[in-house]
Amino acid sequence: MAEPSVSxxxxxxxxxxxxxxxxxxxxxxxxxxxxxxxxxxxxxxPILLFSSYSNLQGFKIDSAGITAAASGTYALLALxxxxxxxxxxxxxxxxVRGAAVGIGLINAATAGxxxxxxxxxxxxxxxxxxxxxxx
Numbered sequence: 001m002a003e004p005s006v007s008x009x010x011x012x013x014x015x016x017x018x019x020x021x022x023x024x025x026x027x028x029x030x031x032x033x034x035x036x037x038x039x040x041x042x043x044x045x046p047i048l049l050f051s052s053y054s055n056l057q058g059f060k061i062d063s064a065g066i067t068a069a070a071s072g073t074y075a076l077l078a079l080x081x082x083x084x085x086x087x088x089x090x091x092x093x094x095x096v097r098g099a100a101v102g103i104g105l106i107n108a109a110t111a112g113x114x115x116x117x118x119x120x121x122x123x124x125x126x127x128x129x130x131x132x133x134x135x
Contacts, residue, residue, distance in 0.1 A: 016114030019055040021107050022048040022067045028100040029074065032093070044074045058127040061118035068111035075104030 015021060026048040033041040047070045055063035078101045088094050 012110050012113050013117075015106065016064050016067075016110035016112075017055070017060050019052040019063070021103070021111070022051045022055075022063075022071065025071055025074070025100060025103050025107060026052075028096055028103065031096055032100060041074065041077070044070050057132055058123070058130070061115055061120060061123055064111040064114035064118065068108050068115055071104040071111065072108030075101050075108060078104065 026045045029041055029045055029048075047066065051063045051066040051070065054066070078097070089098070
């Protein structure tokens with residue numbers, strides 16, 4: 001039995017609404033910039049983790065805006081770095097850096113889409129119908 005096809009729009013919205021995307025980027029940023037500690041890139045980690053937390057609390061549109069801004073800014077700043085030697089791009093650190101920049105760009109695009117196209121009234125009604133952390 002074939003599975004129903006999933007549209008590109010639904011995949012974009014699923015990625016933009018996911019709480020996993022900012023957490024994954026925060027993990028890659030930490031892996032790259034924690035040792036030796038680089039303070040400026042590490043400033044993005046708590047912002048992305050807060051975005052993931054607010055997403056889990058039901059504020060998906062606002063979370064998408066925070067994710068788009070932080071991910072896009074990190075990706076742009078990471079792309080400004082001087083080009084590495086050809087062989088260094090294919091080291092473990094180079095592959096992780098490429099993944100972080102790629103995920104940052106994808107997060108910026110998909111979360112920006114969700115933020116721009118989000119329906120705040122529908123989200124507010126969903127939070128009323130499904131309250132979190134209530135016994």
